[in-house]
Amino acid sequence: MQNETNLEMVRQHVSVANGLPNEHYIDQSVFDEERNCILFNQWSGLDVCSEVPEIGDSKPVNFMGLPLFIIRDTKNIVRVFQNTCRHRGMILIEKTKKIQGAIRCPYHSWCYSTEGKLVSTPHVGGPGQNTDENIDRTKLSLVEIRSHVWRDVIWINIDGTAAPFEEVMASTIERWKELDQRLYHGGEEGKFSLKVKGNWKLAVENYCESYHLPWVHPGLNSYSRLEDHYHIVKYGSHSGQGSLVYRQLTDEKGQKFPDFKNLSKKWSTGAEYIALYPNVLLGAHRDHAYAIILLPLSFSETIENVHIYYSQPDTSASLKKKNKDQWKEVFEEDIFVVEGMQAGRLGIKFDGGRFSPKMDEPTHCFHDWVASKINDFRNHNRQITNVTE
Amino acid sequence: MSLNNKILKAHHSKNFSLLVELYQEAADKVLTRQEQNYFRVQAYIYALEVGHHLAPILHKKLVEAGVEE
Numbered sequence: 229m230q231n232e233t234n235l236e237m238v239r240q241h242v243s244v245a246n247g248l249p250n251e252h253y254i255d256q257s258v259f260d261e262e263r264n265c266i267l268f269n270q271w272s273g274l275d276v277c278s279e280v281p282e283i284g285d286s287k288p289v290n291f292m293g294l295p296l297f298i299i300r301d302t303k304n305i306v307r308v309f310q311n312t313c314r315h316r317g318m319i320l321i322e323k324t325k326k327i328q329g330a331i332r333c334p335y336h337s338w339c340y341s342t343e344g345k346l347v348s349t350p351h352v353g354g355p356g357q358n359t360d361e362n363i364d365r366t367k368l369s370l371v372e373i374r375s376h377v378w379r380d381v382i383w384i385n386i387d388g389t390a391a392p393f394e395e396v397m398a399s400t401i402e403r404w405k406e407l408d409q410r411l412y413h414g415g416e417e418g419k420f421s422l423k424v425k426g427n428w429k430l431a432v433e434n435y436c437e438s439y440h441l442p443w444v445h446p447g448l449n450s451y452s453r454l455e456d457h458y459h460i461v462k463y464g465s466h467s468g469q470g471s472l473v474y475r476q477l478t479d480e481k482g483q484k485f486p487d488f489k490n491l492s493k494k495w496s497t498g499a500e501y502i503a504l505y506p507n508v509l510l511g512a513h514r515d516h517a518y519a520i521i522l523l524p525l526s527f528s529e530t531i532e533n534v535h536i537y538y539s540q541p542d543t544s545a546s547l548k549k550k551n552k553d554q555w556k557e558v559f560e561e562d563i564f565v566v567e568g569m570q571a572g573r574l575g576i577k578f579d580g581g582r583f584s585p586k587m588d589e590p591t592h593c594f595h596d597w598v599a600s601k602i603n604d605f606r607n608h609n610r611q612i613t614n615v616t617e
Numbered sequence: 618m619s620l621n622n623k624i625l626k627a628h629h630s631k632n633f634s635l636l637v638e639l640y641q642e643a644a645d646k647v648l649t650r651q652e653q654n655y656f657r658v659q660a661y662i663y664a665l666e667v668g669h670h671l672a673p674i675l676h677k678k679l680v681e682a683g684v685e686e
Contacts, residue, residue: 328668329664329666330665330668337662339665339666348662350661356652356653356655356657356684358679359685365686
């Protein structure tokens with residue numbers, strides 16, 4: 229990037245603001261900048277704990293080029309480590325597997341505990357000698373990434389500078405307090421992935437607002453009209469939409485998923501869909517919930533990992549399949565929009581677009597958040613530069 | 618089959634539990650202390666990896682030999 233993008237118009241009131249400039253969707257240098265200032269220094273979603281259900285389970289995950297792995301340690305705590313041996317930088321975990329004892333580097337066999345401690349360094353002091361006066365194991369633990377688990381999602385703050393998770397996400401945690409119950413992952417019928425040829429932010433933008441529903445999801449028109457939805461907008465934090473007319477899914481025998489316990493009346497027909505910035509999309513209903521974690525592959529490619537949860541461990545497999553298929557259909561209907569907006573961003577005379585003040589506030593809320601975080605980062609860097617010059 | 622061939626076969630099939638036993642057998646057969654430590658280290662590392670019940674015993678022997686922490 230030769231020059232910083234101008235974000236002044238993004239931060240105006242929704243009635244006059246423009247969206248983020250094109251470079252935020254099509255420029256590698258802006259993608260790299262966003263990696264540092266809105267993904268690595270915030271609480272970003274990485275994966276879910278259900279992917280490592282048992283002690284010793286491990287899984288490599290690449291997050292914007294950073295090799296990481298998640299593991300459930302011997303004390304049943306899910307941890308995130310940089311997937312790099314402290315010896316010669318070899319990748320430690322190449323595929324999902326169960327660690328029975330120690331994590332052994334496949335190169336020179338340095339071994340780490342599931343808590344990340346370096347426990348043995350074979351032949352490091354010569355053949356048959358596992359110690360060397362210059363190798364202090366206590367200083368060579370695996371690099372652990374700061375993480376937090378909420379609603380089964382593993383959130384990471386890579387640069388370690390964000391305020392505590394509970395503080396940053398306080399308003400959403402409070403909003404969904406009564407939903408803070410044990411979630412049971414739907415297993416193989418509770419997950420799927422979509423690969424989208426679009427910038428990750430476009431998936432967030434599309435998720436936030438209900439404006440597109442009558443056009444992109446016409447199947448909803450019969451019972452969930454535009455006026456049955458409301459905006460959820462918290463500038464500086466999150467945005468999304470709610471529905472007043474959620475209908476529970478039933479199977480051929482009339483069975484439904486069991487409800488979460490002690491919910492208020494609001495949830496009888498209510499549903500809420502919140503984008504927790506930067507990259508996690510959550511959905512909540514009386515009888516199921518889901519989390520979508522957006523993993524950016526490049527500025528124009530994103531993986532959407534979808535996980536669906538229930539209030540009980542043993543719910544009907546056929547009903548779970550029906551629910552998964554239904555959500556998959558809805559999310560697939562959104563793909564052409566995300567990919568279309570990505571293609572549209574190549575229009576060099578596009579100015580970031582305008583927002584409907586009545587209908588697009590959740591989307592503007594997200595753009596405003598992105599712009600504010602980038603501005604904070606740039607200002608911080610300028611201060612450091614001024615001090616060091 | 619020679620012990621060497623058994624070890625190679627176990628490496629090839631990634632049978633790490635068997636490697637623990639074979640390397641320990643090798644450690645018991647060699648003459649010098651250094652050779653013994655070498656093979657015992659091999660046994661210990663694979664024991665660590667698979668959570669083998671012999672891992673603590675091998676660790677103790679290596680510590681006593683002054684080659685492990």
